[in-house]
Amino acid sequence: MAGEDPLRVVVIVASTRSGRFGPTVAGWFVGRAARRGDMVVDVVDLAEARLPETLADQDEAAPPAVRAVSRRLAAADAFVVVTPEYNQSFPAPLKTAIDWFYEEWQAKPVAFVAYGRESGGLQAVAQLRQVFVEVNAVPIRSCVSLRCYWEWFAADGSWPRAGAGFVAEAGVTLDQLAWWGLALREARVRRPYVA
Structure with a gap:
């Protein structure tokens, strides 16, 4: 709609390993999103966020790093998780990040950009869909799957x-994320979500 506020999208970089490829994938995807006029993107890199590995009790105050990320997630209308596949699953720091929060995820769509070997990260995505449903988020159907991602470097070293072929997947995923993000934002305004 004309005059509608842009969708606020948080892109989460899930890998925290040394030599990780996640920031390259996230940078590419954020570049695709930036070509649109209907989104503004905030990147939350879990390697930089430094969320504690041990979760606090419900009656304990959240640590400063958790509060800082909480504000960014709460402001989001939608999420994109950029994740590798490790041993047929997603990285442990991502699970910890999901578990630190609850209300921040509710009634908001989540898209996935996954990368790995021949599976292209789809086994990690299948598990993440289950986890995000449990925190009342809405995983969207389309995703970007980067199979054997190392084969897609150009001669000059760019990626x-x-x-x-995954450029088309990114376009479809962004279209669906925009639709769900706007629909759920409007729904949350009309009637606050009840878990």
Whole structure:
């Protein structure tokens, strides 16, 4: 709609490993989103967020790092999780990040950009769909799956090289994320979500 506020999208970089590829994938996807006029993107890199590994009790105050990320997630209308697949699943720091929060995820769509070997991260995505449903988020159907991502480097060392088929997947995923993000934002305004 004309005059509608842009969708606030938080892109979460899930890998915290040394030498990780996640920031490259996230940078590419954020670039695709930036070409649109209907989204503003905030990147939360879990390697930089430094969320504690041990969760607090419900009656304990949240640590400063958790409060800082909480504000960013709460302000979001939608999420994109950029995740590798490790041993047929997603990284442990991502699960910890999901578990630190609850209301921040509710009634908001989540899209996935996954990368890995031949599975393209789809096994990690299948598990993440279950986890996000449990915190009352809305995983969308489309996702970006980067199979054997290391094969997509261009001769000059840039990534991805021209002609990568997953560019179309990114477009469909962003379209669906925008639809669900706007629909759920409007629904939350009309009637606050009750868990």
